[in-house]
Amino acid sequence: EAGVAQSPRYKIIEKRQSVAFWCNPISGHATLYWYQQILGQGPKLLIQFQNNGVVDDSQLPKDRFSAERLKGVDSTLKIQPAKLEDSAVYLCASSLIPVTGGANVLTFGAGSRLTVL
């Protein structure tokens, strides 16, 4: 089966510019996640969707970050305006609808590396 697709793989922008990242999850996966991974740290959840509804966006900096998942399939994460501290890898992951007692394993994409100058 095809994996989680993300683009672009690399992006360099100047501070105060905007950027958008795209993610296409595994077919049939209802849940989609965006994680931010700063160099040397573990990933941190930004937002979680189930179908096209938001389940958790408590750690999304809503003054500059936005995400949408129209039609419950692919998703876009936008940053506007970008700050230096937004330099990170943005990982998209997807999973099947969680089942109580199951593992609900997340499958990750290769990530989009953002450098803000």
Place this chain on the structure above:
Amino acid sequence: AQKITQTQPGMFVQEKEAVTLDCTYDTSDPSYGLFWYKQPSSGEMIFLIYQGSYDQQNATEGRYSLNFQKARKSANLVISASQLGDSAMYFCAMREGLSNTGKLIFGQGTTLQVKP
């Protein structure tokens, strides 16, 4: 407080030897799941192994096993017969709650280098 703690920033192991990567966790929820992921230099997070809090036996997946000590709140990953391709960053993660809809919380990671 840190929910997931990985105290080893970097580890070395000789090819074909076994290695243990440490992970401790903190939760008051009796229902939780513990995961290990591998992140090679290509950047993709690869799922390795899962342990549920109610599982009676330690999880095993091929050369990977999870040494689950519930009372100590530790979930160490053991890699047997290390291979050069095992060189990567390894992350321990936890999800709290029975519903499995909660977010995965990751530790800081451990870099493993396998020496030929």
